[in-house]
Structures are given as C-alpha cells and as structure tokens.
Amino acid sequence: MGTQQTTQDKYYVVVAGDTLSGIASRFRTTVKQLQIWNNISDPNIIKVGQRLLVAKATAGEPQPGDPSFVPFPGGEWFKTLPTSPIIEMMGLRLVEEGCGAAYGFSGPGPKWNDKHRQAYACFQSALGYSGSDADGWPGRKSWDQLRVPFPEEGCDAQ
Template sequence: MKQLQIWNAISDPNVIKVGQRLMVAKASTGEPQPGDPSFIPFPGAEWFKTLPTSPIIRMMGLRLVEEGCGAPYGFSGPGPKWNDKHRQAYASYQNALGYSGSDADGWPGRKSWDQLRVPFPEEDWGAAE
C-alpha cells in the first residue's frame, strides 16, 4: 500500500477517486526491455497535461538527465511536479531521438516514453519528502 502511495502521490490511502489512474508494478525477471513491467508504463498524454505531482515525474527527469537532456533543470535537478522545465527537457530528448515539429513539443508520447525506460521509484524513495 505504501509503495502505491509513493508512486501515485496519494496523501490519504483511504481516498482513491473514480477514474484515477494508478501506477502499479509487477515482478520481472531477466534483462529489462521497453514495455517491461520493471519500467513505468506510459501514463497517457493527458496525464501530463493535468500537471501532476508524482515521483514518476522526478524519475522521468532523472532519466532525461542521464540521456544528456537535463540542461533545463539547472543546478536544482528535476522535481516531482510537471512544469515547463520538464517539458523543455523532454523536448530536448525528443529532438535527440530525431523528432521535429509537433512530435518534439515536449509532451511525452508512448513511443518516446517507452524508449526512455523510466524505472519505478525505489520503495523508500519518497519517505523523506
């Protein structure tokens, strides 16, 4: 239950809203591949447009930094709330993949998300937050 709270930024585990999308993980074995359950599945383009606050956003940002696309974050690094810095970093990643125009607008799509391979947050990742 605590893990689901961390991954989904749920402050009260007794309140889950109808239609709310939840990130869950399954155990995996072997070498991880895109689409593997050890990676966060694409939450949908509309999820990002709700400007979510979630450990998933921070994990995405850390992957963007690893891919050399983290310049928009500056010295502060990526935070857990979707903002323009995340969008700029993601646009840089889309450009690095060879996308252009509306395909490189900074809003994640399934194909680029799967290529980014965002891992699930550590179990105790949000404990000090």
C-alpha cells in the same frame, strides 16, 4: 530497433568514444542498470575493450513492457500538471540522456512543469523527432524509449 526478447545475456565490448549513457541508449537500458549489471561505481569511467553486460536474458514479456519500467501513463496525464515520483524519475532519466540542462542546478522535481517539458523536448529531438513531435509532451513511443524506472518506494500514476 524495435522490442527485443533475449534468451541469453547480451554483451558489448567498449570501443573508443563510447560513453555509458550512449551504450545504454543504444541497447535501450539505463546507465544505472548498466552500472548494476557490470559493478561500475563511476558511470564516467569505462575502458576500451571492457566487456559489458547490456541485456539480461528474459523469459517473459518482451521490452518495453518490462515490469521494471513505468508504463506510459497517457499524454493527458501530463497535461493535468501532476505531482508524482514518476515525474522526478523521468527527469532523472532525461538528465542521464544528456537532456537535463533545463533543470539547472536544482535538478528535476516531482511536479510537472515547463522545465520538464523543455527537457523532454530535448529528448524527443535527440530521438530525431521534430516539429509537433518534439513539443515536450510525452508520447508512448518516446516514453518507451526513455525507460523510466519505478521509484524506489513504488508509485501510482493516477
């Protein structure tokens, strides 16, 4: 799809079989962002024919350089097994994308571990990657597609 810059808001009309997570993925945004823009309290309830705001007009830098998302911290950063709120936010996004099975009932935590790697490998596979490109170690392209929002209290990828 490439990066996009819009000069006006973009809308989408829900069709049978749509899910909010599928729409979010299609328009390179997050379920949470769609909920906020469209005042949706339950992300599991959308209706056929519903008109959804899927992209806000931007005048600045094109996505994925959007300052509301964590920039790729570099592949080597993950191999240091960091503990960071960025890791937890990444995990929450992976759950939204349907790749959270590895976390089990506990959900994602802030320490990089094999569960995060398994969930990320699922996401890479969902993007169509295979072999060493779906090994669970984040790369810039897949990271930009995941669109990890900054943690509420701010963060530092260092």
